[in-house]
Amino acid sequence: MRKNRVFGVAMSGLLATAAFGAAPVAAQDVTLDLWNFGAMGLEELITQYEAEHGIKVNIVQRGYDEHHEALLTSLMAGEVPDIAAVEVGYNSLFKATPQVFTDLRQFGAEALEPTYLDWRWAQGVATDGTIIGIPTDVGGIAMCFRTDLFEAAGLPTDPDEVSALWPDWDAFIETGKTFTAANTGAKFIDSAGGSVYNLVKNQGTEKYYAPNDPDTLIYETNPQNLKAWATAVAAIEAGLSANISQFSPEWNAGMANGDFAVLGCPAWMMNYIQGQAPDTAGKWNIASAPEKGGNWGGTQLTVPAASDNAQAAYDLIAWLLTPERQLEVFKLHGNFPSTPELYDTPEIQDFTSEFFSGAPVGKIFAESAKALHPVYEGPRERAIDREFGNGLGRIEAGLETADEAWASTLANVLLALQN
């Protein structure tokens, strides 16, 4: 009797488990986890998609490095989100193991290729041909500046005249000195790393690695990197930098309070300014960057291989990143589309931003996006980049001279690359 009862309990438990496991999942019950970083401007569209398709999307947003670190950890552990952003600085690191991502060719993603800029598309394709992600925006570079502070310093405020002030980076530094001499109480730029070094570095054809060669490091000799460093050092030594690290709370506060007059502006930076400093509407305008050209950033949306909802995740990505939706994101937030068919349309060409004093942002960033060219970023791109940023930070904080910082940075890069 007793034995039977125990057996019965065990059986019913098994049956319950089996029934639970076999319960059909209704389409409405799909919940997608989406991990991203920073300001991508996709929230409104995702809300719209949820309403139209009866699914739920959990967005988890982290800091830039934290996001990629958490993603890597989750890929190793197998507890993954359904959709994950991968930024170009981390691209090569992730692409080295394409098997941890769903090959989007199984959903026919290759048909989307002609829609996007060639080099942006290529950033989502691994060497074995696996398509791991679809491109979001492009970060063509311009300069955002505060018209009120420029006026206070006796500088022109018309974007064309401002662009004419700094045809090259030396002229930019000179303009900064003029601005500083006027004693407005604000600094010229937020940080030498963010608004000078990164921009100059991103204007080159090579960064830290030789093109498409994950084994050859050229940061020590690449003239563009040397120039980026030297220009940033010149900006620090001229006292132009407010020395605030980007994406920190102080940076947000400084942006809102007008502690700096110029901010290097890849298109997505407009999203940050409008989000962090909404009260500064109408006080900004946009000029072209010294020496023009250059791209900073760019993200692919990927589907980790261990996702249970790969199809649903892909459907959402493909829907989110069509030209018309990228256009919508651009108009709302500033992140510029990676789909060239839009660039010459009146929607882009005639689009002006009220927040940026009516600047023709569509025309500005379309111009810059057309001029972009692919730049290879290697597997440890971000680790090297952080050391150069820290090196400049040590000069800004007065802890090291420029020469000392260059030497210590090279030593630190070697330590960081050690395996």
Place this chain on the structure above:
Amino acid sequence: MATTSTPGGAAPRTSLWGRLDERIGGYAYIAPFFIVFGLFGLIPILFTAWVSLHQWGALSDPTFVSFDNYARLLADPRFWNAAFNTLSIWVISTVPQLILALFLAHVLNETLLRGKGIFRMAMLVPNITSVLAVGIVFSSIFGRDYGLMNFLLESLGLNRVDWQASQPSSHVAISTMVMWRWTGYNTLILLAAMQAIPRDLYEVAAMDGAGRLRQFFTVTVPQLRNTIIFVTIVSTIGGMQIFTEPLVFGGTQQAITGGAARQYQTLALFLYEQGFRNFQFGYASTIAWVLFIVILGFSVVNLLLTRRIARD
């Protein structure tokens, strides 16, 4: 029971269950602790030791490298820097903290003080506040441009300090967080010990003409020796592992390296950086083991000291 049984007699035979209970019952009762400790304490420690002998990167398989990671660590300037920072923050936070706790405990022990219960409870509030919240509040207090501390310094006619920028200033700021959090806790432990000191010692001292200050130094402090050592051990173990305070203090992407010059990167942050930023699990495990050995060393020294003092 055994005495009542006679050979060949009808002794009360304990059941199989009863005999099992006698033999292994005790182990069963203490098993939960050991199982939990094994799962969450011992196995990870041993696994970490195994990992520390391997090179193991992100999304790849471990390869055995023997003690290479240990050799590399001892030659790594970042390790020595982190070790110095940890020690420095520990000293700057522990020494003033214990002096302050001793003083506060003494005040709370005074018979004259009213509302003792409230004060004693208030002492623990910082300790039960989330360390993350403490960190966020303190890092805005020590903010360079909009921080309260710089506002105060300026209104006193002093210069602003960029707290995060240099080694000494960042260590002071971080130590302040640690002190704010742990002083009350240590005060209560010292207070409990103070209350256990026999009153007649003070009476004798008073009869010998010792003033209050003299009584404090010749009666209270020596009587508290063991407790002070206990408190020191506990704060050593905590201090060696300090992590959240410097992490939150840094606030941004620079926090994990402890600033641009690693000026406030502690050992635990260095471990985290190698493990979860650079994804070098072997190397990170090596740091963990070295940290473990250092803490073990400190604890043994402390234990020997306590024993010797107890014997005196």
